[in-house]
Amino acid sequence: xxxxxxxxxxxxxxxxxxxxxxxxxxxxxxxxxxxxxxxxxxxxxxxxxxxxxxxxxxxxxxxxxxxxxxxxxxxxxxxxxxxxxxxxxxxxxxxxxxxxxxxxxxxxxxxxxxxxxxxxxxxxxxxxxxxxxxxxxxxxxxxxxxxxxxxxxxxxxxxxxxxxxxxxxxxxxxxxxxxxxxxxxxxxxxxxxxxxxxxxxxxxxxxxxxxx
Amino acid sequence: xxxxxxxxxxxxxxxxxxxxxxxxxxxxxxxxxxxxxxxxxxxxxxxxxxxxxxxxxxxxxxxxxxxxxxxxxxxxxxxxxxxxxxxxxxxxxxxxxxxxxxxxxxxxxxxxxxxxxxxxxxxxxxxxxxxxxxxxxxxxxxxxxxxxxxxxxxxxxxxxxxxxxxxxxxxxxxxxxxxxxxxxxxxxxxxxxxxxxxxxxxxxxxxxxxxx
DNA sequence: GCGTGTGAAACCATTCACAGCT
DNA sequence: AGCTGTGAATGGTTTCACACGC
Numbered sequence: 038x039x040x041x042x043x044x045x046x047x048x049x050x051x052x053x054x055x056x057x058x059x060x061x062x063x064x065x066x067x068x069x070x071x072x073x074x075x076x077x078x079x080x081x082x083x084x085x086x087x088x089x090x091x092x093x094x095x096x097x098x099x100x101x102x103x104x105x106x107x108x109x110x111x112x113x114x115x116x117x118x119x120x121x122x123x124x125x126x127x128x129x130x131x132x133x134x135x136x137x138x139x140x141x142x143x144x145x146x147x148x149x150x151x152x153x154x155x156x157x158x159x160x161x162x163x164x165x166x167x168x169x170x171x172x173x174x175x176x177x178x179x180x181x182x183x184x185x186x187x188x189x190x191x192x193x194x195x196x197x198x199x200x201x202x203x204x205x206x207x208x209x210x211x212x213x214x215x216x217x218x219x220x221x222x223x224x225x226x227x228x229x230x231x232x233x234x235x236x237x238x239x240x241x242x243x244x245x246x247x248x249x
Numbered sequence: 250x251x252x253x254x255x256x257x258x259x260x261x262x263x264x265x266x267x268x269x270x271x272x273x274x275x276x277x278x279x280x281x282x283x284x285x286x287x288x289x290x291x292x293x294x295x296x297x298x299x300x301x302x303x304x305x306x307x308x309x310x311x312x313x314x315x316x317x318x319x320x321x322x323x324x325x326x327x328x329x330x331x332x333x334x335x336x337x338x339x340x341x342x343x344x345x346x347x348x349x350x351x352x353x354x355x356x357x358x359x360x361x362x363x364x365x366x367x368x369x370x371x372x373x374x375x376x377x378x379x380x381x382x383x384x385x386x387x388x389x390x391x392x393x394x395x396x397x398x399x400x401x402x403x404x405x406x407x408x409x410x411x412x413x414x415x416x417x418x419x420x421x422x423x424x425x426x427x428x429x430x431x432x433x434x435x436x437x438x439x440x441x442x443x444x445x446x447x448x449x450x451x452x453x454x455x456x457x458x459x460x461x
Numbered sequence: 462g463c464g465t466g467t468g469a470a471a472c473c474a475t476t477c478a479c480a481g482c483t
Numbered sequence: 484a485g486c487t488g489t490g491a492a493t494g495g496t497t498t499c500a501c502a503c504g505c
Binding site for chain 1: 262339439445447
């Protein structure tokens with residue numbers, strides 16, 4: 038079966054809301070209300086969920102805990118995922134302490150850098166290894182996903198190393214298109230491009246040469 | 250005219266590549282090669298550009314400097330944009346020094362926080378103001394876009410303040426759907442959701458209840 | 462011949478509308 | 484009556500295929 042990126046991105050949002058609702062002790066929620074929380078239409082929510090099963094009850098909506106559990110299973114979040122951060126610059130250091138990760142079961146088990154100043158130090162209690170020992174440490178620690186926060190020039194060759202170390206997912210912050218072996222999933226976070234894109238909608242737009 | 254988010258997101262990528270190509274002194278590039286750099290099909294690149302005009306020359310491709318200039322104009326990047334960071338936690342502090350912003354003409358002109366420890370300090374040479382003076386400082390400094398890196402609970406009410414201060418674009422890192430007045434553009438960066446989404450493709454997927 | 466620009470076709474995603482259940 | 488689940492209809496995006504210009 039074939040599920041698109043976009044559906045999964047939305048499931049992640051639903052999961053986030055259900056997590057919060059569960060904490061507040063909310064028992065059940067209708068597609069209409071869930072949709073409002075994420076800024077979508079109810080139809081969309083129901084259709085997305087219907088790809089994976091029938092989780093709702095007519096007249097009632099969805100049981101929060103049940104649906105949260107189902108999404109956790111679908112998204113592969115049941116047993117926490119083991120994550121490493123490669124590149125302990127400003128961004129890497131900020132993310133090593135990011136609350137949002139640990140809450141959702143992403144456990145940061147290692148940090149890596151190539152700078153002698155950083156190797157051997159601890160950041161938020163996480164030991165920073167020499168990047169040369171990437172493969173060894175990743176296998177030892179069972180690293181499943183990597184957050185890659187290195188300078189642009191270094192990103193591609195490290196992505197290869199990371200893939201060789203058996204890691205199956207890379208969240209890439211470097212503004213380059215990484216090429217990796219099949220079977221490795223890359224998601225990109227391109228901060229400057231986000232700004233550029235907003236710039237268009239607010240300050241560009243007018244200079245259009247062509248209508249349509 | 251109506252241009253979709255997705256086209257603009259891709260234009261931002263093209264711009265990034267053209268910026269690099271220009272620095273390397275490359276004179277011209279074909280859609281095929283540009284597509285390879287961003288991981289897309291040549292047809293897509295040509296179609297995207299054709300919404301805005303005819304920039305290429307048959308048999309030659311696109312002149313790098315010309316196309317870069319055209320995209321800068323379209324994206325509203327010609328005169329640098331003035332940006333503030335609201336929330337000087339780990340992430341805010343990391344982003345205040347992010348090279349990728351200044352290079353592309355996004356000038357960080359102010360930082361804000363509500364903590365007495367931080368107010369009055371400088372981060373990478375940027376003064377941290379009391380968040381209470383948001384409106385005043387934003388108008389004084391001509392802030393056009395805000396990067397919002399505050400705790401989830403604070404995000405919604407600050408988004409309102411920011412909008413009131415005349416800022417037209419918010420890059421939101423808090424995992425909530427912000428509601429803002431019409432005319433204000435919000436882009437979300439939800440780091441935990443990125444990880445969740447990758448988790449599905451690598452470790453979820455199998456547990457599908459329904460085929461299709 | 463080679464690479465652009467662009468209608469037409471194919472594909473995918475969202476929205477609609479309603480049957481079915483409680 | 485109210486809310487889910489889902490085919491059918493709509494709308495949007497990507498890919499194809501080819502005419503045109505150098």
